[in-house]
Amino acid sequence: MKHRTSLKDIAARLGVSIATVSRALRNSPEIGLEMQQRVKDLAKQLNYRPNPFARSLRREAPKIIGVVVPNLVTHFYSAVLDGIEEEATKQGYSIISANSHEDCVAEAKAVDNFIDMHVEGIIACLAQNTTDYSHFEEIADMGIPLVFFGRTCMSDKFSTVTANGDEAAQMATEHLIKTGSRRIAFIGGPNHLDMVKRRKHGYLEALREHRIPIDREVVICDKIDYDTALNNTLELLSRPNRPDAILAFNDIITFAAFAAIRQLKLNIPGDVALIGFSDDVHTEYVTPRMSVIADRSHQMGVESCRLLLKAIGGDTTVRKVIVPQKLVIRETSGKNIES
Numbered sequence: 083m084k085h086r087t088s089l090k091d092i093a094a095r096l097g098v099s100i101a102t103v104s105r106a107l108r109n110s111p112e113i114g115l116e117m118q119q120r121v122k123d124l125a126k127q128l129n130y131r132p133n134p135f136a137r138s139l140r141r142e143a144p145k146i147i148g149v150v151v152p153n154l155v156t157h158f159y160s161a162v163l164d165g166i167e168e169e170a171t172k173q174g175y176s177i178i179s180a181n182s183h184e185d186c187v188a189e190a191k192a193v194d195n196f197i198d199m200h201v202e203g204i205i206a207c208l209a210q211n212t213t214d215y216s217h218f219e220e221i222a223d224m225g226i227p228l229v230f231f232g233r234t235c236m237s238d239k240f241s242t243v244t245a246n247g248d249e250a251a252q253m254a255t256e257h258l259i260k261t262g263s264r265r266i267a268f269i270g271g272p273n274h275l276d277m278v279k280r281r282k283h284g285y286l287e288a289l290r291e292h293r294i295p296i297d298r299e300v301v302i303c304d305k306i307d308y309d310t311a312l313n314n315t316l317e318l319l320s321r322p323n324r325p326d327a328i329l330a331f332n333d334i335i336t337f338a339a340f341a342a343i344r345q346l347k348l349n350i351p352g353d354v355a356l357i358g359f360s361d362d363v364h365t366e367y368v369t370p371r372m373s374v375i376a377d378r379s380h381q382m383g384v385e386s387c388r389l390l391l392k393a394i395g396g397d398t399t400v401r402k403v404i405v406p407q408k409l410v411i412r413e414t415s416g417k418n419i420e421s
Contacts, residue, residue, distance in 0.1 A: 087130040090194055090220070095124055100197065101224040107132075132198075145175045147390060148196035150189055150206040152233075154181040158333060158361065158379045159207070162231065165383020166205060173391055175202065184306065186212040193217045203227035203390045208235060210272050210306050227393035231386040233277050241389045241401040243382050247277060247359070250375045250407040251284030254329055254357045257373075257409065259292050262417030263327035263355050267300035267318055269311060269339060270331040278303060278331060281359065285329055300325050311338035319346055319354065326354060326417075333360035340368065340414075356414040359407075370413035378405050 093100045098117070106113045106121035113121075124130075147170055151159040167177050178201070180192035189209045194217070196204055203226060206218075215235050221228050222239045230236075231243040258266050268285045270278045282301070289296050302314050311330075315338060318325060328343075330336040336358025343354050350356055350370055357373045358365070365372040385403045392399075 087125075087128040088194055088198055089130075090197070091128065092121060092124055092130060095128075096120060099223050100220055104224070146199065146201045147175050147177045147387070148192075148199070148201040148204045149177050149179045150182055150192045150196075150204065151179060152182050152184045152189075152207055152209050153334075154179065156333060157363070158377055161361065161379035162207075162383040162386070165380040165385075166387045167383075168380075169384045169387035169391075175391070182209040184209045184211065186214065190217040193221065197221075197224070197226065201226075203229070203394045205229050205231065205386045205390055207231050208233040208275070210275060213274055227390055229386050229390045229393065231382050233275050235276070237400070237402065239400065241393065241399075241403070243386045243389065243403045243405060244277070244280075245377060245382070245407045246404050247280040247407070248284035248287070250359070250409065251281040251329060252288045253284075253409050254373075254375050254415075255285045255288035256292070257411065258327045258329070258355055258357060258415060259288065259294065261355070261415065264294065265297070265300065265323070265325045266294075266327040266329060267302070267325035268329050268331075269314060269318075269335050270301075270303040271306040271335070273303045281331060306332065306334055308334050308338045311335040312342050315339045315342035316345065319343065319348065324354075327351075327415075328354060328356050330356065330358035333358065333365075336360050336365070336372070336374070340372065350414050351417050355417055357409075366412070373412045373415035374410050376408045376410050378407065381405050 089100045089103045093103045102113060103121050106118040109118060149163060149166055153159055163179055170177050182189035182192060186209050189212055218236055229241045234242040234244060255266060268282055270282055272278060286296060304310055304314055319342060328339050330339045339356060343350055348354050359375045359377060361377040361379055365374045382405050385405060389401055
């Protein structure tokens with residue numbers, strides 16, 4: 083398939099920013115006549131054509147926000163989108179979402195597409211394998227409003243909406259300790275993600291405060307994937323000195339851990355207690371009913387959209403909003419809770 087030329091392609095060939103190319107094509111007085119001509123000549127040579135969808139959007143004047151999420155089918159991200167859309171609609175905006183499928187290449191392409199579509203601003207959550215942030219650096223250079231939620235980066239340049247994952251993880255781990263667990267495992271995602279770092283930090287702090295030795299053998303940080311988490315949990319629970327409790331990083335890992343415990347025919351919470359980060363409504367309907375650290379994902383969406391709309395309105399203040407999570411105790415977490 084032939085690659086469709088983008089502003090990014092022209093900018094790369096000329097060694098200038100995307101913003102410079104965009105302004106040159108619009109005959110902006112900020113760009114010299116010589117550079118304008120160089121840009122236009124190359125655009126013609128490469129058969130560059132502005133996105134007709136974007137042009138029609140601008141003619142009919144709807145205000146569009148682009149949203150990039152790692153996994154659209156999970157309850158967390160669909161609830162965030164619901165919150166974004168609810169707030170955007172109140173202010174006369176529409177949203178277009180893109181699913182990165184936890185892939186940094188797809189994420190960068192989605193951002194590029196949003197640039198070509200001339201969206202008013204972008205809300206994004208990093209894919210789990212994103213370690214190169216150059217596509218977001220371009221957004222900063224172009225002055226396009228952007229807000230990160232959940233998994234974030236470049237917090238000196240962009241506003242962020244996160245949860246108090248460190249405090250919540252510490253609370254959950256302390257609950258497990260106080261109700262009889264002693265060898266508590268943490269099953270997380272990739273170590274470079276700030277969300278993983280925060281939640282793991284809270285877990286470790288609780289162990290330190292209760293003078294429980296930290297055993298790195300029961301701290302497993304791997305790919306955020308159901309089958310990967312299932313296999314890691316099965317291996318962990320098959321060891322002679324298996325953990326007697328698990329703190330799971332998110333809903334995918336929580337349900338994988340739950341399935342692994344059941345597959346090994348271990349009792350929950352008698353043999354293995356379990357608490358997971360999740361606001362999935364299904365956690366209340368499994369048996370036994372699952373204790374969770376409840377993500378307020380809908381509210382994260384609302385707050386993300388509010389921050390973006392402020393930026394679109396010209397507010398250049400970099401803000402950090404923290405949406406507190408709630409520990410919901412049900413049946414999977416306490417070994418010695420009196421009924």
